[in-house]
Amino acid sequence: MSKTSTAVRAGALLGVIGVAAAAFVYFDQEPSASAPAAQQAAAAPVQRTADYTFERLDDPARTIVRDSQSVVATMTDGARTVVLSGPSRTFREPKATKAEVTTTAWVRLAPQAWREGEESAGWFRPWLAKALSDTTPDVLAVAMEYVDGAADEKNAEGVRFRGDAAFGPVAATGTGRLERSDFYDYLGVPWSFVDGTRTTPDSKHYGAVDCSGFVRLVYGYRMEYPLLGTNTRGPGLPRRAYAMAEFGPGVTPVPNTGRRVTAYDSLQPGDLLFFEVEGGADELDHAGIYLGVDSDGRHRFMSSRERVNGPTLGDVGGTSLLDDGGMYSRGFRAARRI
Incomplete structure (x- = not known):
């Protein structure tokens, strides 16, 4: 495990907390005041370079992925959930609260639980590139598809x-x-x-x-x-x-x-x-x-x-x-x- 300075460690943590400042999905259009934020508009993926640095933090043990600009992803040892940095969106439910959650955090599942050094595994780079360009509903957006007033949709089997x-x-x-x-x-x-x-x-x-x-x-x-x-x-x-x-x-x-x-x-x-x-x-x-x-x-x-x-x-x-x-x-x- 590589050691990080206090400044770097604090900077990485602030980056993670910044990613965590959450919200529900509207990108560049305003919904009506009474509409639940239960649909996700199209959004251009954030452009990233492939030159990443990897830092280790503790409590819990995790790997922080950075590009030249900011924190790109956070993977926690033993967990499949990954927090990725993506387009900003806002989550709202006007019938139930005036508060909104605006965030650049996108939560997706890696194909396996994270381990230290997994960034060297063959699956990781292709998965990360795909995940960072993916603007289909993530965990947070999917959760909003069940609030009051959310539109129904059936699959091919009629479910x-x-x-x-x-x-x-x-x-x-x-x-x-x-x-x-x-x-x-x-x-x-x-x-x-x-x-x-x-x-x-x-x-x-x-x-x-x-x-x-x-x-x-x-x-x-x-x-x-x-x-x-x-x-x-x-x-x-x-x-x-x-x-x-x-x-x-x-x-x-x-x-x-x-x-x-x-x-x-x-x-x-x-x-x-x-x-x-x-x-x-x-x-x-x-x-x-x-x-x-x-x-x-x-x-x-x-x-x-x-x-x-x-x-x-x-x-x-x-x-x-x-x-x-x-x-x-x-x-x-x-x-x-x-």
């Missing part, structure tokens, strides 16, 4: 794979647990998981996803990250929030100590966030996706919630903020980078 999602009905089962909606309920299709389990959708939950189901819809179904059908350790993302946080794949830039988290600078866009919000549960019961810093300078996330009836970055039924002292801010306990 609605994106569009305004509900939270779904909540009902107690015979075991006392709450029955909620996973991604396959939203889709209305049966699903076979990498752990060998298979499940069928509940028609009552069609078009709906709960908080962890939303994470699985975005990262699993849309971005093709492996998914588990259970809440166990394995080669994929478990079903429930507590299991994702406790023994999900990837790394923990913010571990769960049982206390409120305030280490916001340890986060980067696309990180999974975990909360303890149901009074007396003493369990991580809510999950979301970190977007970055909004137009008010606050750390904003996105999740699916019962009160607003679906995915939102807004402030209905509790502000979508980590640093304002609100319900989710007080309950913020951990983060995972998958």
Whole structure:
């Protein structure tokens, strides 16, 4: 591992934080005041040279890629999520908040978990070049395709794979647990998981996803990250929030100590966030996706919630903020980078 000076290390960190100043997708056109930012306009990719330098940083261990101008990408050891620098865009949900998130951060999945020295592997340079020129929806843009008012779209098989999602009905089962909606309920299709389990959708939950189901819809179904059908350790993302946080794949830039988290600078866009919000549960019961810093300078996330009836970055039924002292801010306990 190469050592960096304090100045270089600080500069690289500021670059990463700058990349993390997030938002939703509008490039060079203004939407109507009431329209959700659920479509992504065409954008020219940022021009890059192929002369890169690679720096190693700690806590968590990661590789920073620079060109002659700025930070190009950040890869974290043990994680597949990569934050790339790309065209600026703005994420907004006018019905739910006046705040917006404007960002040059694009979050994509590398074909394998990062390791120190992986920049010398044969797959990396071609993948990086393609990823930097790719302006199709990334993790953040895909997440916005399920907010209130988002347009529906079906695939060739007639399955609605994106569009305004509900939270779904909540009902107690015979075991006392709450029955909620996973991604396959939203889709209305049966699903076979990498752990060998298979499940069928509940028609009552069609078009709906709960908080962890939303994470699985975005990262699993849309971005093709492996998914588990259970809440166990394995080669994929478990079903429930507590299991994702406790023994999900990837790394923990913010571990769960049982206390409120305030280490916001340890986060980067696309990180999974975990909360303890149901009074007396003493369990991580809510999950979301970190977007970055909004137009008010606050750390904003996105999740699916019962009160607003679906995915939102807004402030209905509790502000979508980590640093304002609100319900989710007080309950913020951990983060995972998958």
